[in-house]
Amino acid sequence: LYGYAKIADGEKFEDAKKPGMMDLPGKAKFNRWQKFHDENLSAADAQKKYVEAVDALVAKYGLKQ
Structure with missing residues (x-):
C-alpha cells in the first residue's frame, strides 16, 4: 500500500532519502x-491499485467498528 500511496500522491522518488x-x-x-x-x-x-488492495483486505478481514 505504501508504494501505491507514494506514487498516487505524486511524491518524487528521486528526492527520497534511502532508509538506514x-x-x-x-x-x-x-x-x-x-x-x-x-x-x-x-x-x-496507483490510486486504482491502492483502492483494489484495500478492498481486497476489507473483503478478507472485514472491518471492526
Whole structure:
C-alpha cells in the first residue's frame, strides 16, 4: 500500500532519502516504492491499485467498528 500511496500522491522518488541499513520496514517500503517507480506506474493507476488492495483486505478481514 505504501508504494501505491507514494506514487498516487505524486511524491518524487528521486528526492527520497534511502532508509538506514537496520531500518528493515523502511527498506521494504522504499523498495516497493522504487519498484513501482521503475515500472513507470502512473498516479491514476496507483490510486486504482491502492483502492483494489484495500478492498481486497476489507473483503478478507472485514472491518471492526
